[in-house]
Amino acid sequence: MSIPTPHIECKDKNLISKTVLMPGDPLRAKFIADTYLTDVVKFNNVRNMFGYTGNYKGKRISVMGSGMGMPSIGIYSYELFNFYDVENIIRIGSCGSYTEDLKLYDVILVDEAWSKSSYAKVQNGYDKDVIEASKELNEEIAKHAEELNIPIVRGRIHSSDVFYSSDLEVYKSYRDDYGCLAAEMESFALFANAKVSGKNAACILTVSDSIATKEETSSEERQNAFTRMMEIALQFAE
Numbered sequence: 368m369s370i371p372t373p374h375i376e377c378k379d380k381n382l383i384s385k386t387v388l389m390p391g392d393p394l395r396a397k398f399i400a401d402t403y404l405t406d407v408v409k410f411n412n413v414r415n416m417f418g419y420t421g422n423y424k425g426k427r428i429s430v431m432g433s434g435m436g437m438p439s440i441g442i443y444s445y446e447l448f449n450f451y452d453v454e455n456i457i458r459i460g461s462c463g464s465y466t467e468d469l470k471l472y473d474v475i476l477v478d479e480a481w482s483k484s485s486y487a488k489v490q491n492g493y494d495k496d497v498i499e500a501s502k503e504l505n506e507e508i509a510k511h512a513e514e515l516n517i518p519i520v521r522g523r524i525h526s527s528d529v530f531y532s533s534d535l536e537v538y539k540s541y542r543d544d545y546g547c548l549a550a551e552m553e554s555f556a557l558f559a560n561a562k563v564s565g566k567n568a569a570c571i572l573t574v575s576d577s578i579a580t581k582e583e584t585s586s587e588e589r590q591n592a593f594t595r596m597m598e599i600a601l602q603f604a605e
């Protein structure tokens with residue numbers, strides 16, 4: 368397939384940087400472009416899945432929404448990796464914590480995603496339930512977090528197809544039997560696409576709510592807390 372793709376209208380690969388930051392919410396991509404970037408070019412409007420490239424402290428970086436869930440990030444990350452020559456995608460998302468040890472606003476660096484999703488099996492025959500993030504990207508992320516004095520917790524998360532489970536206690540099994548710290552909905556498919564495309568992917572998450580304690584952040588608090596994760600990821604501008 369050539370560019371533009373069915374879901375990204377950009378006709379010039381050079382308008383997208385080699386590293387793309389990818390929040391689920393396209394309005395979080397807009398917030399990052401509006402708040403942190405200068406000389407911004409918007410490279411995608413299709414389905415309002417906004418994508419922007421601009422300068423952060425004089426260095427170039429792209430940011431684009433992924434939508435919610437594995438089918439959605441599966442489409443966008445595949446097109447970026449395979450048709451736009453993107454080398455690295457760093458998801459910056461929110462998550463619900465499974466453990467009381469993780470507090471609201473804590474930042475998680477995902478070492479591996481566990482999932483019951485069929486995404487990787489259907490996409491390329493991979494039939495395990497765990498996929499690792501890029502070790503190289505993770506080491507760089509950890510280094511940037513340390514330089515910025517932002518504490519991170521590292522570990523396995525659950526990439527779930529379900530936001531509203533009818534069983535409010537099932538998370539305990541994901542935590543105790545499978546070792547998952549928190550739930551989100553995209554990393555497993557992103558990591559699968561990186562693996563099959565020979566590219567790199569990572570994921571930084573901010574705890575927006577606790578499934579264990581039922582605490583939730585307000586929208587204002589979420590925005591302030593999310594900026595720490597954004598600032599770590601923006602260090603990848605080059």
Ligand SMILES: O=P(O)(O)O[C@H]1O[C@H](CO)[C@@H](O)[C@H]1O
Nearest residue numbers: 390391392435460461551552
């Ligand atoms: O904040 P984002 O990146 O969208 O991530 C989380 O939030 C959404 C659910 O509210 C899902 O996409 C989940 O993965």
Ligand SMILES: O=c1cc[nH]c(=O)[nH]1
Nearest residue numbers: 461462463550551552
């Ligand atoms: O996927 C998600 C994201 C935030 N909170 C949750 O409970 N699940």
